[in-house]
Amino acid sequence: MADRSLVHIAFYAALIAALGLVPPVAIPFLGGVPITAQTLGVMLAGVMLGPVRGGLAVLLFLFLVALGAPFLSGGRGGLGVFATPSVGFLIGWPVGAFVAGWIMRATSRMNILASAAVSAAFGGIVVVYLFGIPGVAYMAGLPLLEATYLSAIYIPGDLVKVAITALITQTVARGLPGAILSRS
Amino acid sequence: MISIYLQGTSWLHRIPAGLKLLAVAIASLILFQVKSPWVFLACLVVVAVCYASLGRQGVAQLKLLRGLSYFLGILLLFHWVSGTFLEGVSVILRLLVLVLAANLVSVTTRLDDMLDAVMPLFMPLEWIGLSARKPALGVALVLRFAPYMMQIFSRLREAYQARAGSTNSWKLLPPLAIQCLRMSDNVADALRARGGSEGLPR
Numbered sequence: 001m002a003d004r005s006l007v008h009i010a011f012y013a014a015l016i017a018a019l020g021l022v023p024p025v026a027i028p029f030l031g032g033v034p035i036t037a038q039t040l041g042v043m044l045a046g047v048m049l050g051p052v053r054g055g056l057a058v059l060l061f062l063f064l065v066a067l068g069a070p071f072l073s074g075g076r077g078g079l080g081v082f083a084t085p086s087v088g089f090l091i092g093w094p095v096g097a098f099v100a101g102w103i104m105r106a107t108s109r110m111n112i113l114a115s116a117a118v119s120a121a122f123g124g125i126v127v128v129y130l131f132g133i134p135g136v137a138y139m140a141g142l143p144l145l146e147a148t149y150l151s152a153i154y155i156p157g158d159l160v161k162v163a164i165t166a167l168i169t170q171t172v173a174r175g176l177p178g179a180i181l182s183r184s
Numbered sequence: 185m186i187s188i189y190l191q192g193t194s195w196l197h198r199i200p201a202g203l204k205l206l207a208v209a210i211a212s213l214i215l216f217q218v219k220s221p222w223v224f225l226a227c228l229v230v231v232a233v234c235y236a237s238l239g240r241q242g243v244a245q246l247k248l249l250r251g252l253s254y255f256l257g258i259l260l261l262f263h264w265v266s267g268t269f270l271e272g273v274s275v276i277l278r279l280l281v282l283v284l285a286a287n288l289v290s291v292t293t294r295l296d297d298m299l300d301a302v303m304p305l306f307m308p309l310e311w312i313g314l315s316a317r318k319p320a321l322g323v324a325l326v327l328r329f330a331p332y333m334m335q336i337f338s339r340l341r342e343a344y345q346a347r348a349g350s351t352n353s354w355k356l357l358p359p360l361a362i363q364c365l366r367m368s369d370n371v372a373d374a375l376r377a378r379g380g381s382e383g384l385p386r
Contacts, residue, residue, distance in 0.1 A: 004372040011368040014329030068290040078290025083282035141275040171358035
């Protein structure tokens with residue numbers, strides 16, 4: 001792997017960390033469920049970097065969290081977070097970034113806004129919840145259906161992040177086309 | 185360095201990082217086989233005593249439970265509704281023990297020591313022709329990038345506030361992304377000029 005790739009991977013890992021520091025926004029019409037910007041970084045890593053580098057960026061981020069960096073939203077970090085019920089989501093993140101990058105590459109003929117939205121929605125929501133919900137069910141000893149109810153309150157917030165991911169990707173494609181590494 | 189580590193010289197700080205990691209891993213595996221709430225309660229007492237042995241700072245660490253308590257409350261409600269209240273209590277106690285024990289390792293081990301302890305796990309990378317130094321370099325880069333990005337973000341936000349009056353807008357994100365991406369390209373060039381991740385041959 002080239003050193004340039006390593007820098008890109010570290011860059012997106014740091015972006016996910018920086019987005020975790022952005023204070024959570026409570027959306028009133030969603031019952032005030034706080035949404036954090038962190039998964040936005042996961043979607044961006046996949047969509048911008050492509051499957052392998054995107055997945056590695058998220059893995060590097062999780063590695064830092066495990067080492068004790070307080071990079072998860074709310075200043076959480078350390079090994080403890082991997083024992084909470086949300087561990088499934090954390091495991092789903094790198095896979096989600098991988099899938100998002102893969103779809104981005106597979107749809108490279110499509111309009112970039114649509115392609116980024118589809119990639120982020122599938123990788124960043126479908127795949128992540130596919131890991132997250134069983135994680136909640138297992139760690140919390142709940143049936144899958146109830147774990148789904150418990151997790152579903154975050155989906156509207158995630159849809160907002162899909163839209164933002166698509167818009168950022170389109171803007172970057174105009175301003176700095178070389179940065180869309182998933183398509184170069 | 186940014187970390188949840190607590191400065192100190194307690195007996196927990198003196199145990200080698202690798203040993204602590206191994207102990208937590210084994211304890212987690214065992215606790216998932218246990219069902220009785222009394223065992224978890226006993227473990228919880230042991231973990232709490234460990235925190236107390238770190239002094240006031242250690243006890244203050246228990247504040248991390250506040251964020252989790254909301255979720256645990258809902259969890260207990262779900263279990264109560266579906267008629268598995270006792271099981272719910274067990275599950276919650278187990279979660280508390282696991283989270284607190286794992287966190288105990290993190291607050292008593294420096295990030296560098298933790299990195300050193302897990303570096304041997306990256307040795308297999310050498311077998312496929314990659315340097316085991318890369319993950320460590322990646323960690324260092326992230327730790328430098330993250331605060332720098334926050335700096336760029338606050339500069340953009342100040343400029344936006346001066347123009348628009350409001351402080352936060354998603355409109356700040358695209359210029360943030362572009363400025364940060366340029367910065368990362370410069371870092372990549374600088375790294376290459378210095379011989380890449382292997383360094384220059386001596």
